[in-house]
Amino acid sequence: MTKTATLVPRHAGTAGPLTSLAGLLCEWLPRQRWFAGKDRPLTELNLLSMTELFPGCLHVLVEAGDCYQLLLGTRERPVPHLAHALIGRAQQGPLAGLTIYDALHDPRSARFLLERLRHPGTAGPLRFEADPAVRVPSGLAPRLLETEQSNSSLVYGDAFILKVFRRVQPGVNPDLEVPGALAAQGCGRVPAPVAWFRTAYPMGATLGVLQPYLPNARDGWALALRALAAGDDFTAASHELGEAMAEVHLALASAFPRGRHDDGARTAAAMAERLTAAARAVPALRPHVPGLRSAFDALGTCDPGPAAQRVHGDLHLGQVLRTGGEWFVTDFEGEPSRPLAERRAPRSPVRDIAGMLRSFDYAARQRRPWSPKWAHRCREAFCAGYAGRAGWDPRAEPALLRAHETDRAVYEVLYEARHRPDWLPVPMAAIERLAVRGG
Numbered sequence: 001m002t003k004t005a006t007l008v009p010r011h012a013g014t015a016g017p018l019t020s021l022a023g024l025l026c027e028w029l030p031r032q033r034w035f036a037g038k039d040r041p042l043t044e045l046n047l048l049s050m051t052e053l054f055p056g057c058l059h060v061l062v063e064a065g066d067c068y069q070l071l072l073g074t075r076e077r078p079v080p081h082l083a084h085a086l087i088g089r090a091q092q093g094p095l096a097g098l099t100i101y102d103a104l105h106d107p108r109s110a111r112f113l114l115e116r117l118r119h120p121g122t123a124g125p126l127r128f129e130a131d132p133a134v135r136v137p138s139g140l141a142p143r144l145l146e147t148e149q150s151n152s153s154l155v156y157g158d159a160f161i162l163k164v165f166r167r168v169q170p171g172v173n174p175d176l177e178v179p180g181a182l183a184a185q186g187c188g189r190v191p192a193p194v195a196w197f198r199t200a201y202p203m204g205a206t207l208g209v210l211q212p213y214l215p216n217a218r219d220g221w222a223l224a225l226r227a228l229a230a231g232d233d234f235t236a237a238s239h240e241l242g243e244a245m246a247e248v249h250l251a252l253a254s255a256f257p258r259g260r261h262d263d264g265a266r267t268a269a270a271m272a273e274r275l276t277a278a279a280r281a282v283p284a285l286r287p288h289v290p291g292l293r294s295a296f297d298a299l300g301t302c303d304p305g306p307a308a309q310r311v312h313g314d315l316h317l318g319q320v321l322r323t324g325g326e327w328f329v330t331d332f333e334g335e336p337s338r339p340l341a342e343r344r345a346p347r348s349p350v351r352d353i354a355g356m357l358r359s360f361d362y363a364a365r366q367r368r369p370w371s372p373k374w375a376h377r378c379r380e381a382f383c384a385g386y387a388g389r390a391g392w393d394p395r396a397e398p399a400l401l402r403a404h405e406t407d408r409a410v411y412e413v414l415y416e417a418r419h420r421p422d423w424l425p426v427p428m429a430a431i432e433r434l435a436v437r438g439g
Contacts, residue, residue, distance in 0.1 A: 016047075016093065016094075017047065017050055017093060017094050017095060018045065018047040018093070019092055019093030019094075020090040020091075020092060020093030020094055020095035020096060020098075021045075021047070021060075021072075021090065021093075021095065021100070022044075022045050023088075023091075024087050024088040024090065024100055025045055025062065025064075025070075025087070026042045026043065026044075026045065027088070028087045028088065029042060029064055029068070030042055032166075033149050033150075034149065034150050034151060034152070034166040034167065035064075035068070035166075036065065036066055036167060036336075036337060037064060037065045037066070040065075042064055042065075044064075045062050045063065045064050046062065046063035046064075047060070047061075047062055047063075048061040048062060048063055048067065048202045049061045049124070049125055049199065049201060049202060051123055051124035051125065051126055052123075053071070053112065053113070053116060053123055053126075054109075054112045054116075056073055056074050056075065056108075056109070057071060057072070057073055057074075057103050057106075057109045057112060057113075058071070058072045058073075058074065058103075059071055059123075059126060060072055061168065061199065061202070066167050066168075066169075067167070067168045067169070067203075067205075068166055068167060068168065069164065069165060069166055069167075069168050069207055070102075071102070071103040071104055071109065071113070071164070072087070072100055072101065072102070072103055073085075073100070073101035073102070073103035073106045073109050074095060074098045074099070074100060074101075075098065075099045075101065076097075076098065076099070077099060078099050079099070079101075082101050082105060082106055084105065085101045085102040085103075085104075085105030085106065086099070086100075086101055087100040087101060087102060088100055104144055104152050104154060104164065105144055107141070107142055110142035110144070110154050110156075111139075111140075111142060113154070113162070114136070114138075114140060114142065114154075114156055114162070114210075115138070116128050116197070117130060117136065117162070117195040117196075117197065117210055118130070118136050118138060118195070120195075125199050125200050125201035125202075126197055126198070126199055126200075126207070127197060127198050127199070127200060128195070128196075128197045129195065129196055129197065129198070130194065130195035130196075130210075131192075131193065131194055131195065134194045134195075136160060136194060136195065136210070137157070137159070140156035140157030140159060140160065141156070141157050142154050142155070142156050143155050145161075150166065150167065150333075150336045151163055151164060151165055151166050151333075151336075152164045152166060155213055156213075158213055158215040159212070159213055159215075160194060160210050160211065160212060160213050161210070161211055161212075161213040162208055162209070162210045163175060163208060163209050163211075164207070164208045165206065165207055165208060165333070165336075167336045167337075168199075168203075168205045168206075168207065169205060169339070169340040170203040170204060170205050170340065171204070171205065171206075171340045171341070171344075172206055173205075173206035173209070173333060173340070174313070174332045174333055174334055174340075174343055174344060175206075175209055175331065175332050175333040176193055176196050176206050176209045177332075177344070178190070178252070178255075178310065178332040179191060179192055179193050179209075179211065179332060180192065180193050181252075181255035181256065182248070182251050182252070182255060184255065185251040185254055185255050186251075187247065187248060187251035189244050189247055189248050189251075189326075189327065189328055189329050190248065190328065190329050190330070190332075191211040191212045191213075191214070191328065191330070192211065192212070193209050193210065193211055194210045194211055194212065195209075195210040196208060196209045196210065214321055214323050214328060216323050216324075217321035217322060217323035217328065218321065218322055218323070219317065219318050219319075219320065219321055219322075220237075220241065220316075220317035220318065220319075220320040220321070220322065220327075220359075221316070221317040221318040221359070221363065223237065223317075223322060224317055224360070224363040224378075225363060225366055225367075228363065228364065228366065228367040228374065229367070233377075234374070234377075234378050235377045235378060235380075235381040236381070237322070238360070238377075238378040238379075238381035238382045238385070239381040239382065239384060239385035240327060240385060241320060241327050241356070241382055241385065242381065242382040242383060242384065242385025242386035242387075242388075242389075243385040243386065243388060243389045244320070244326075244327035244328075244329065245315070245327075245329065245352065245353075245356065245382075245386055246385070246386045246387075246388075246389030246390035247389055248312070248329050249309070249311070249349045249352070249390060250389070250390065252309055252310045252311065253309045253310075255310070256309065256310040256346070257346070258307050258308065258309045258346060259307060259308030259309065259345075259346030260307060260308060264299035264300045264301070264302070264304055265299070265300050267296075267299055267348075267403075268296040268297060268299040268300060268403070271296045271299075271403065271406070271407045271410075272293055272296050274407065274410060274411070275289060275292055275293065275296070275407075275410050276289075277414075278410050278411075278413060278414040281414060281417065281418075282413050282414060282417045282424075284413075284424070284428060285410070285413055285428075285431065288431050288432065288435040290435075291434075291435030291436060292406055292410065292431065292434065292435050294435075295399075295402050295403050295406040295434060295435075296403055296406070296407075298399040298402070298403060299399070299400065299403050301399075302397050302399035302400050303396075303397045303400065304348075304400070305348055305349075305350055305392070305394075305397055305400050306348070306349055306350075306392060307346075308346035308347055308348055309346050309347070309349060310344070310346060310347075311346075311347045311348075311349055311351055311352045312329065312331075312332055312334075312352045312355075313332070313334035313335065313343055313347070313351070313352070314331070314333075314334050314335050314355065315329075315352040315353075315355040315356050315359075316355050316356060316358070316359035316362075317356070317359040317360070317362075317363060318359075319331045348400075348404065349390075350394055350400055350401060350404045351404055351407075351408075353382075353383070353386065353394045353401070353404070354401060354404035354405040354407070354408045355408055356382060357379045357382065357383075357401075357405055358405060358408045358409060358412065358427075358430065360375045360378040360379050360382070361375045361379075361426075361430060362426055363375070363378075364378075365426045365429070380395075383395050402434060405430075405434060406431075406434045409427045409430040409431050409434055410431070412426070412427035412430075413427045413428060413431060
């Protein structure tokens, strides 16, 4: 691979900075939750760009199978309070002798990053932009959230949250595009972008988005588990969540061009292809393949439902927040491993509904002995709430819903087998149900 750098740090001279970083990053990257290449050894990196954002903080884009965004702090000597963020000490090259950190863990770097967003402008290939109608105060204390899997988020003063995309693809990220479009539609269910930054080289890509933070909000997953543990009913909240999701879908249909109704045969073929690939990787899936294929085959004869439109793409209880008695929808990025064009393409809204129905099942199975009635009541309440606002009932065509729920369960089986084998029985239980016609 060719090793290039668009900008070299002032203290680095003109030598290739990758000589300082390659060994450290090849060890550090595979240990990060957001790194996708854990199943293969990392032996080579391609440095796409390096920009000094401010003294002691480098913005880096590296190619390691995918393109990843890094913010690296440099210090003359180790700093005890950043020991958990240590990447290593550079032994050679222009950064030799400097200690390298993940700068998002450093409050000093996090504050400087917010200042760049507060004052739109450029830094090498980077472009910082903002909504001029929104004032972001200075001096907000930063803290890094530790719960995310595929990205990193900084909360500033419990007023704003900055999502930094770790895996970067060319184009506008849906987590900037969709909330901005929904805000223009007057949809209050999604926090609107306040500021963002992107790169113009080596590709035009969104790097991060700043949005209002909902400080007292709890995500739907935590609320569902709390209700289960307390033996409380969750149907009223599920009904309201269905109403909220219908409002978001209606706003998405107005904000973006709609597609045609799904071609049942084509959609079924794509689902069957994903099933075949998953069954090759997960032997436990193989006995159920014929029954699962029957769910997809039914798409050729059932009502296709509403026309394709922009959707959330990865909807589940962890992607919704509740505060002040209202539901909000977040994280429109979709599945980061999928191509950006695919994530932005119009899809059947039943895809999102199926994702949420599967999430109720996941939540219910965290409680033992598990109560299928709890999941069933939540699923019914969600669909009823959705139908009341959307004007169509996702339960009206069971074959359509079964196919999309089956496709989601197949994805879950593959995900759990790769990342959380102890969770594999949860989607496998759904597979056994869905493989039976009418399940």
